[in-house]
Amino acid sequence: MTTALATLAVILASIASTSVSAKTTCSVSLHALGVAQDGGKPQIGNSDDPAWDDPALRRLATSLALIDHRDEVPRRWLFEATPDVKAQMHMLDQIASMPDRPLDGVFLTHAHIGHYAGLMLFGHESMGADNIPVYAMPKMARFLASHGPWSQLVKYKNIDIEELHDKHPVEIAGDVTVTPFLVPHRQEFSEVVGYKISSDKKTALFIPDIDAWEDWDALGVSIEDQIAEVDVAYLDATFFADGEIPGRDMSGFPHPFVAHSMARFAELPAREKSKIRFIHMNHTNPLHDPDSEERRVVKENGFGIADEGERYCLSR
Numbered sequence: 001m002t003t004a005l006a007t008l009a010v011i012l013a014s015i016a017s018t019s020v021s022a023k024t025t026c027s028v029s030l031h032a033l034g035v036a037q038d039g040g041k042p043q044i045g046n047s048d049d050p051a052w053d054d055p056a057l058r059r060l061a062t063s064l065a066l067i068d069h070r071d072e073v074p075r076r077w078l079f080e081a082t083p084d085v086k087a088q089m090h091m092l093d094q095i096a097s098m099p100d101r102p103l104d105g106v107f108l109t110h111a112h113i114g115h116y117a118g119l120m121l122f123g124h125e126s127m128g129a130d131n132i133p134v135y136a137m138p139k140m141a142r143f144l145a146s147h148g149p150w151s152q153l154v155k156y157k158n159i160d161i162e163e164l165h166d167k168h169p170v171e172i173a174g175d176v177t178v179t180p181f182l183v184p185h186r187q188e189f190s191e192v193v194g195y196k197i198s199s200d201k202k203t204a205l206f207i208p209d210i211d212a213w214e215d216w217d218a219l220g221v222s223i224e225d226q227i228a229e230v231d232v233a234y235l236d237a238t239f240f241a242d243g244e245i246p247g248r249d250m251s252g253f254p255h256p257f258v259a260h261s262m263a264r265f266a267e268l269p270a271r272e273k274s275k276i277r278f279i280h281m282n283h284t285n286p287l288h289d290p291d292s293e294e295r296r297v298v299k300e301n302g303f304g305i306a307d308e309g310e311r312y313c314l315s316r
């Protein structure tokens with residue numbers, strides 16, 4: 001086996017699909033609790049989506065969970081509080097239940113609905129949470145604290161906002177750190193960040209939303225360099241290609257199409273390509289279809305597609 005192939009095999013082996021029990025051999029694990037764009041799949045108003053009739057085709061909005069199993073009681077963090085957080089908390093309970101406290105923290109990327117609107121379920125009318133730490137950038141923090149209904153969560157101490165700063169790591173559990181970094185994306189109510197999630201062994205990159213890799217180039221940051229620094233990269237795959245939404249000119253859509261990303265990354269070594277797990281797929285994205293030609297092509301080109309429920313082990 002060549003070195004590249006051997007490395008690929010190791011990377012693939014560390015991505016395991018889990019449904020219930022992930023404790024066992026991995027002490028710090030990352031779980032994809034959702035892989036769809038903000039509106040989930042099927043999306044509101046799309047009655048002809050076969051996912052309405054077939055629950056196996058449904059996908060929750062993009063979210064990752066980080067679990068530290070090293071203490072007797074596991075510690076759990078969410079990345080994003082999506083509109084599907086109710087189902088995602090249930091998934092999390094099945095993987096690692098924590099009877100005494102719901103979460104050790106929630107990291108938010110930005111103020112688009114798929115990424116924070118689930119906070120509402122932490123409030124008085126639903127969970128009635130007690131000071132769940134919510135990590136957010138300064139503008140996002142101010143937005144939450146000063147606009148209802150989010151401000152009520154702060155007032156009633158359902159959540160406790162912790163301010164993040166660009167490229168400043170937050171140490172959440174000894175050797176586990178989370179580092180936000182600004183990315184160019186429609187900044188309507190807040191900054192937009194991605195995250196690096198690191199243990200002393202592995203680092204994951206999470207960029208669910210970005211306008212264009214080239215906008216980042218213009219700011220002096222290359223996505224290829226970012227991928228080189230990590231072991232796995234969950235990257236924006238909102239749309240597969242132009243033409244995906246009938247009757248709409250998609251050329252100005254603020255996301256890197258998967259077809260474009262694949263072309264841009266075509267010359268990367270196989271080892272680098274295999275780190276990529278495409279995520280945040282719109283309900284129209286053919287990558288949701290397990291039998292699509294597009295899905296076959298992505299995999300044939302050496303890239304990965306995040307599956308709901310998959311686990312990535314950060315501790316070995």
Ligand SMILES: [Zn+2]
Binds near residue numbers: 115
């Ligand atoms: Zn989004």
Ligand SMILES: [Zn+2]
Binds near residue numbers: 112185209
């Ligand atoms: Zn967004």
